[in-house]
Amino acid sequence: MTSTPVLASTREELAGLLAEPRRSGERIAFVPTMGALHDGHASLMRTARAATSGPVVVSIFVNPMQFAPAEDLDRYPRTLDADLAVCAVEGVDVVFAPGVEEMYPGGFSHDSVHDGVTVAPGELATILDGESRPGHFDGVLTVVAKLFGLVRPDVAVFGQKDYQQLVLIRRMVRDLCLGIDIVGAETVREPDGLALSSRNRYLDADERQVATTLSRALRAAQERAPYGVPAARWAAMSVLREATADGLELDYLALTSPDLGEAPETGEGRILVAARVGTTRLIDNMPIVFDRIAPDARPAGTAPAASTTP
Amino acid sequence: MTSTPVLASTREELAGLLAEPRRSGERIAFVPTMGALHDGHASLMRTARAATSGPVVVSIFVNPMQFAPAEDLDRYPRTLDADLAVCAVEGVDVVFAPGVEEMYPGGFSHDSVHDGVTVAPGELATILDGESRPGHFDGVLTVVAKLFGLVRPDVAVFGQKDYQQLVLIRRMVRDLCLGIDIVGAETVREPDGLALSSRNRYLDADERQVATTLSRALRAAQERAPYGVPAARWAAMSVLREATADGLELDYLALTSPDLGEAPETGEGRILVAARVGTTRLIDNMPIVFDRIAPDARPAGTAPAASTTP
The missing domain is CATH 3.40.50.620 (HUPs)
Known part of the structure; x- marks a missing residue:
C-alpha cells in the first residue's frame, strides 16, 4: 500500500x-x-x-x-x-x-x-x-x-x-x-559489495566491475585490523594497487578515528577511500576496529604485513 | 510594577x-x-x-x-x-x-x-x-x-x-x-546627541565632550544631504576635522545605500562613522536622504561645498 x-x-x-x-x-x-x-x-x-x-x-x-x-x-x-x-x-x-x-x-x-x-x-x-x-x-x-x-x-x-x-x-x-x-x-550495498550511489549509473560494465575494488579493499583492511593500523592500511592498499592496471585511480585511503581524527592504536576507527574509475569519482567507508596483538599471541604462520588474510 | x-x-x-x-x-x-x-x-x-x-x-x-x-x-x-x-x-x-x-x-x-x-x-x-x-x-x-x-x-x-x-x-x-x-x-541618544553605548562609560569628562562630535557630524551631513552625496560628506568631515585637535581619531566616515552598498545619487541612504576618542572606539550612524538640487534651484548665497548649513 x-x-x-x-x-x-x-x-x-x-x-x-x-x-x-x-x-x-x-x-x-x-x-x-x-x-x-x-x-x-x-x-x-x-x-x-x-x-x-x-x-x-x-x-x-x-x-x-x-x-x-x-x-x-x-x-x-x-x-x-x-x-x-x-x-x-x-x-x-x-x-x-x-x-x-x-x-x-x-x-x-x-x-x-x-x-x-x-x-x-x-x-x-x-x-x-x-x-x-x-x-x-x-x-x-x-x-x-x-x-x-x-x-x-x-x-x-x-x-x-x-x-x-x-x-x-x-x-x-x-x-x-x-x-x-x-x-x-548504514550504507546499503549491492550483493558484490559496491556501495549504492547515484553516480554508479555513470559506470560502464568494465568500470562497474573495477568499482567493487573499493569495498573489497575496505573489507581486507577490516580483516587485518586486529594487527594494527599499518597492517590494515597495507591490506587495503594491496587490493587497490592491483586495480590500478584496470583504470582505478586512487584519490585517498584514510584510516582515522570515528570523528576523522588520527586513527587510534586500538579501538574503534573508520577507514575511508575515494577513487576515480573512468570519469566517475566514487567514495566508500566502513567502521574498523584496530588492535595490536602481541607478536607471541599471533596464530602461527601469520604476520602483520602479509597480504593474505589471517 | x-x-x-x-x-x-x-x-x-x-x-x-x-x-x-x-x-x-x-x-x-x-x-x-x-x-x-x-x-x-x-x-x-x-x-x-x-x-x-x-x-x-x-x-x-x-x-x-x-x-x-x-x-x-x-x-x-x-x-x-x-x-x-x-x-x-x-x-x-x-x-x-x-x-x-x-x-x-x-x-x-x-x-x-x-x-x-x-x-x-x-x-x-x-x-x-x-x-x-x-x-x-x-x-x-x-x-x-x-x-x-x-x-x-x-x-x-x-x-x-x-x-x-x-x-x-x-x-x-x-x-x-x-x-x-x-x-x-532606533538608536537612543543622550540630550546632547551621543548615542548610548556600554563603552561610553570608558570616557572621561573631556573625552565625553569630544564624543559628541560623531552625532554632530552625522547631523551636519543630514542637513547638507539635499545638495548631494559629496556635499553631505564634506559637511560631516568638516565637523570631524575640527575635533582631531581634541584627540578624535577618525576610523571611517561612510555614505552608503540603506544596505551598505554604494550611496545612491538621490533617495534614502545611510551615513556611518567610527572614531577613537582616547582609547575608546565609538560608532554611530543615521539615515540620510540624498538629493541633487539643480544649481539654479538653490537658495541664493548657498553652495554645495559650503560648511555653513543652508
Whole structure:
C-alpha cells in the first residue's frame, strides 16, 4: 500500500504543509537528498519513517553550491517521477523539490553566494573529500542549514556512505546549537559489495566491475585490523594497487578515528577511500576496529604485513 | 510594577523555561545583549515586549569570539545585578546569562572555534567595522546563530546603533532561511546627541565632550544631504576635522545605500562613522536622504561645498 506524497516546490507551499503538524507538536523527520533515489535513499526514508508518527519530509535538490565549476553538476541525474515513486513506497508525506531560484533567490553563482552569509565548515572540511573538492562542504553545510531552516525538523537522517558529510553535519548541529537529532544510517550495498550511489549509473560494465575494488579493499583492511593500523592500511592498499592496471585511480585511503581524527592504536576507527574509475569519482567507508596483538599471541604462520588474510 | 525575570544560566534551564510556551504556540521575542544594559537596551526590550503576548527573552553574554585578542574583552563591563534590574523594569520573562563554557563547550579560543563550524559573514563583513575589526562579524553572526538555535525566537530585536551588524543579521536570516522577524530599533541618544553605548562609560569628562562630535557630524551631513552625496560628506568631515585637535581619531566616515552598498545619487541612504576618542572606539550612524538640487534651484548665497548649513 502506498500513498502519494504531497509535492511542494516553493518555501510557502512547504511552510503551509508543515504549519499544522508543527502547531500540534508532531515530530518532523527529514531526509535531504539530491534525488536520483536508490535503495540507499529508501533505507534512509525507512529510518525516518520509523523515527516519527508525524510527517516525513524528503527534499530533492541538486545543490549547485556543492559542485565546483568543473564537476558533474549538469550531468548529475535528475529523475523526479521515479523519485516520487520511491517516496510513495516508503510512506513519505511531503516531498520538497525546489528550483534553484527558490533556494538561491536571484540565481546561483559561486561568487554571489559567498558575498552573502554561508556556513564555514572549518578545518575538517579541508581534508579527504574536502581536499579533492575545495568548497564542497561549504556548499553542503550551507544548503543543509537552509533546508533545516525551512523544514525545521526534529530529526534528520543522513547516510554513512557520505561519512565526512555526516561528521560535519553533526558538528554543525553541535556548534550552531540547531537542536536536531542526526541519525547516520548504514550504507546499503549491492550483493558484490559496491556501495549504492547515484553516480554508479555513470559506470560502464568494465568500470562497474573495477568499482567493487573499493569495498573489497575496505573489507581486507577490516580483516587485518586486529594487527594494527599499518597492517590494515597495507591490506587495503594491496587490493587497490592491483586495480590500478584496470583504470582505478586512487584519490585517498584514510584510516582515522570515528570523528576523522588520527586513527587510534586500538579501538574503534573508520577507514575511508575515494577513487576515480573512468570519469566517475566514487567514495566508500566502513567502521574498523584496530588492535595490536602481541607478536607471541599471533596464530602461527601469520604476520602483520602479509597480504593474505589471517 | 515589576516582576523579576527567571534567570537561566544553562541551555537545559533555558530549554525547560521555553518548552511550554513553545508547545502552546506562543510567540517568543528575543533581545541578545552583552549586558552593561542602558536605556538603549531598555528600548529594545520595550520593542520586544510590544511584539508578543508570549515570553520576552534577553540574553546577556560577552561573546569572546567577536573580540580580537588585542581588544577590550577583559575590560568590557559586567554588571549582572544592575542588568537584571533593567530587565525586571521592562517586563522581561527570561534572562539567559550563560558562561563561556556553556556557549563554547571545551572553552573558547579563536583557533579552536574556527576548527569547528561557524557562520561566514561574506563580503559585507570586510568593510567598515569589519575592516577595522577582522573576524568581528564572524564572531557576532556565529554567536547570534547559536543563540537563535537555543532560544528559537519568532522575533528578535537589534539596535540600529550597530547598523552593519543589523544588516548582516538580516542577511543571515535571509541566506540561512532562519524564519525569524528581525526588528531594527532606533538608536537612543543622550540630550546632547551621543548615542548610548556600554563603552561610553570608558570616557572621561573631556573625552565625553569630544564624543559628541560623531552625532554632530552625522547631523551636519543630514542637513547638507539635499545638495548631494559629496556635499553631505564634506559637511560631516568638516565637523570631524575640527575635533582631531581634541584627540578624535577618525576610523571611517561612510555614505552608503540603506544596505551598505554604494550611496545612491538621490533617495534614502545611510551615513556611518567610527572614531577613537582616547582609547575608546565609538560608532554611530543615521539615515540620510540624498538629493541633487539643480544649481539654479538653490537658495541664493548657498553652495554645495559650503560648511555653513543652508
